[in-house]
Amino acid sequence: MGQAHRAGVERVAEQGVRFERLLDEHSQVLTLLDDTAALRGLAQRIREECGAHIGLAGPVESERLLVLRQWNGTWATGLHDLHVPMGLGLGGKCFAELRPVWVDDYCASELITHDFDGPISADGIRTMMAVPMIRAGRVHGVVYAAMREVTDFSGRQLDAAVAVADSGGLALQTASAARRQRETAAATERRRIASALHDSVGAQLFRLGAELRDLREHARTEGAALLDRLILLEDQLAQTASAFRESVHALDHDEPAGGLAATLSSDCAAFQRRTGTTAQAVEIGTLPDCDPHRSRVLIAAAREALLNVEKHANARSVLISLIALDDGLTVSIADDGDGWKHQDGGNGIGLRTTTDRVEELGGTLSVVANEDGGLTVRVWVPLS
Known part of the structure; x- marks a missing residue:
């Protein structure tokens, strides 16, 4: 009994030493x-x-x-x-x-x-x-x-x-x-989640919005109460879609790679593959350096404009131009479509959110009709 007890004590002591060694290695x-x-x-x-x-x-x-x-x-x-x-x-x-x-x-x-x-x-x-x-x-x-x-x-x-x-x-x-x-892995995961959200939830929101608009048209003959309810639901859906886009933007907030012009060229290529509509980004003159935050705001504005062209304009071509102007940078997104019918003259929630971001930098965003058809979104931000 005494020998077994001593053996047990020795085993406990040995395990204690091993545990301390493991703790030290962990540290x-x-x-x-x-x-x-x-x-x-x-x-x-x-x-x-x-x-x-x-x-x-x-x-x-x-x-x-x-x-x-x-x-x-x-x-x-x-x-x-x-x-x-x-x-x-x-x-x-x-x-x-x-x-x-x-x-x-x-x-x-x-x-x-x-x-x-x-x-x-x-x-x-x-x-x-x-x-x-x-x-x-x-x-x-x-x-x-x-x-x-x-x-x-x-x-x-x-x-x-x-x-x-x-x-x-x-x-x-x-x-x-x-x-x-760890940061690279986290950024990759954020982009994956953002892409999944955009492809699944974003598509569902867009489809639900289209169905609600269709129901609203039919409700005009079925009673004012139902019409009011559908209008309220559509407004709530628009707010949800805006919050969803904010979430995707927050997840996919990595720094623009390759510079502003290269990023917009890549966006145009992706837009053309996705929609079949010709899209091109051109750099006019030499562009001054633009800090990452301003670049992100300009890129977000261009992407919102491309999204509206895709959904509403029925355009055949899109041109994004970048030029240094008035101590700042101007990005213009012009299409030859028939206007953004569902954007109330360029006052949709997504564009209003983008305008707020631009104005926080002291910049301006405008949407104007082109003489030969289509719209141009013009964004200017100061560089100082």
Whole structure:
């Protein structure tokens, strides 16, 4: 009985060791996939391995800016989420010079700027070291070890900090790659869902709207009450369709690929394959650069116009033109059809929503009749 009991205790102990090892491995994998977990671990590690009072870790979040996102051992909150531009303070100097930097007495040092003396003093920091996290020639962030007394960092402490920074560079690089893969996968899934919604729910809404309009025509001889009810249902359906289009737009909000002109050319090709109606996009003159948000609004306006041409115009051809005009960009969508009979002169819900988006940018949207038939939707947005 005693031997069996001891064997059981040993098995439990062995399983406990294995469990702890698995937890440790899980933690290591997590830091390679999650930059927040990686930074948290780095702040704790540099404090422990350097014997410091405080550990800090900050990623580079733009070309010339790092932000202190994780901390361990702080008293105050002044260093939490502190923005450190390149060249300023100890971390900014480390960032700019791509090398470890340390000072014996931070607030008295002549080696650095003193933009952050307030939060440094609030935490009682005197001696401090900053080490860049470099991977593939790029600075991914900075780790700090700080003491609340004037002292010297030994060679062992410097080596330990450099080792932490090296592993941190790998962790942040890997986490960044994992995040990009997740974002790509999410964008692909959004586009798949948007396409499925458009092909299924969108088609059903369009068909229901057509049936309601047909019923309304017949109801004129069957009583005013039924006619009023059908008109109300049609209005509700139109609002539902607008909300549906908003959902699809939100799902499919990725950046235009290949530029504004290339995207509209691709849309024209897809429109022509789908409808058999000739469609072309032309670029008139040299177009200035257009930021992604304005490009998305212009593309959304062109797509809404193409949708109305497809549903209502009975057109034989469509021409989209792009031109720089009046310190902005103009996109015109012209068709040679017989007008948008069901759009009340261009005031349908979809076009009103598009107009609102354009006007939020300070732009304009107009729908005008062409002299030789058809309509032109003209959208202008300023570039500044």
